[in-house]
Amino acid sequence: MQSNQEHWLVRASTIRRLSIISIILLALTVAPDFFLSGYGHFGIDGTFGFYAWYGFITCAVMVLIAKLLGLFLKRKDDYYHRD
Amino acid sequence: MIIITVINLIPPGLILVLGALLIPCTRGYLRSLLILGLPILILFLIWQVPDGTSLTIPFLEYSLQPIHGSAVGRLFATVFAIMLFAGNLFAMAQARTTELTAASVYAGSAICITLAGDLLTLFVFWEIMAVASTAVLWSAGTDESYRASIRYLMIHLLGGVILMIGIAGHVNDTGSIVFTAMQTDSLAHWLILAGFLINAAAPPLSAWLADAYPEASPSGSVFLSAFTTKTAVFVLLQGFPGAEILIYIGLFMVFYGIIYALMENDMRRILAYSIVNQVGFMVTGIGIGTAMALNGAAAHAFTHIIYKALLLMSAGSVFYMTGRRKCTDLGGLFRTMPITTACGIIGAMAISAFPLTSGFISKSMIAQAAIDEHLATIWMLLAAASAGVFLHAGIKFPWFVFFQKDSGLRPADPPLNMRLAMILFAILCIGLGVFPEPLYAILPFDVDYVPYTTHHVVSQLQLLLFAGLAFFVLLPQMKRTLTISLDFDWFYRRAFLTVFQNIFSVIWKADHALRQAFLVRLELFLSYLSQRNKGISNLLSHTYPAGSMAMWVAVILATYLFLSFITH
16 A cells, blocks of 8 residues: 655645745846846847746747647557557 | 787777677676776776877778877767766666677777778778667567667668768778868768768658667667767767858757657657757757867767766666656656656756756857857757757656656666666766866867856856746646657658558559450450461461371371481
8 A cells, every 4th residue: 555645745835835946946047137137149148038038938939849740740659560 | 018018909999899709708797897897998998099090000002090099089989988887887787698798899899980090990890880789779679679670770781881982982082091081072072971970860861769779678778879879970070070061960950859859758769869969969069160169069979978878777777667668657756766866867957958067068168169150040049959958858858757647656766786877977977067177178179168157057047947947837738648750760661661562562453454454365366366267277277177187197107207218
């Protein structure tokens, strides 16, 4: 029998706490841009929070591209084994 | 000293290849000593090789240079030897003898390539490497691995033939077999480049990598991840630095790896696609071609071998303990596999280039080179790709394997040797990230780069953490499905087969119909003829009158009589 007690890492209270810590961390990484802003090589990368919004948007785009391509390219995983 | 002088007459890699042949003859402690001691001995010997050519062997009208020391070669040979040591440690208790032997031959021939001063030596070990790596795949012992190894071998033999034609053309054009930097200025050089790129898993033939590597044994895929593609990076670095086309090929590979890894469900195939992604960064760096970029490409190959092996060891441990590879079957393993989870996360952070890990101090040099050369678009794409690495390998792999849902599986951490190998490489991933100087000191060019600036650390953290945010926000979009994704291998696994089958079935039908029609016509024609000539006694008659028969018998008898007279 497994113990009824869930692992502390998957308890709802821990997950809530982790989410709050993550949001604080995200804010903290953008905070230095108040002082460092304008430090860029190509112009666009000097904008406020460039790496934050650029990282987020490009990742979202990549996930969507993967989703779209998946519509055409995905096959059942026994595709090559069916005789 | 005398021993070293004598040993210096044999390339270190060749000693490894020959030493590997002793592995099947040993067992127990002696074998452990051999497979762990050999890589250390080879590492020592690699560092005894002086710069320049120290051995020439006349061959036909050329001179082979099997020992040619260079900074780049030494760097790659060093990491190959370290990799073989950790790989052997990981594999020693459970891998088959064939796999251990083949892996050492594989690593030995890769090391021979890094010390090859001429194209013929390079080619010979290039082919040995193809065969040895196929044997590593084979040793998994499953039907699927056998079939995958044949497909793998076909592609690599094709690459070998293309390379051979290129080398023959180059020798014909220049009269020299020396392996030096080339330009993409002749057909021969393009063919050499193509031969190299096939081993780097460049498009269009990238699919061989994700097709083959995940079918190997848990330790086999660790060996495979290191040598073939990184030897290709080495020869590209030596042969085609600054070839502009490599920038675009590299960028394609970077995004190909990310997108396919995002679609993938098999954890080892996710990591295989991510090899193509990482090699793409290196190829892009080689294409940029400045000292900073080439240093970056070389350093990234060094760190990549270590963290990718670590990731595959972690995935291999999960596969070894559970027998499962699909993200849909896995999840929640952190409860009972703490060491595997921790090492997997360290590997994932290193591949994502988190500050204080090895990826941070190597990959950023390639991006810096793009900045120095004012290549804005390329830099933007590289930055997006860095975020994408965290997305597809940095979070996706550990999340779906170790966390995600509770799969109900409760496997323990793997045996001691596998744990030790993972811990060793986890330490190296962090060690190189915290103290990059020893690695920077052995790079091919003087390093004028400081990775740890406030701006760089802050910007990298922003990029990665917000990529992580995107992952969790878009998690519903990434629900795992029981699927594979079609790739170029579809052409030679499905399309050609179907097309040929269809073509031949049409040909066979047409052939059958033609023959039938011809036979019917022939039959009709013959019966028509025999009807026309019925009973009139000529050659085309079907029936003959009795008088005609009697006459012919009389003729035969008369001839017989005549012959008996003249022979008497």
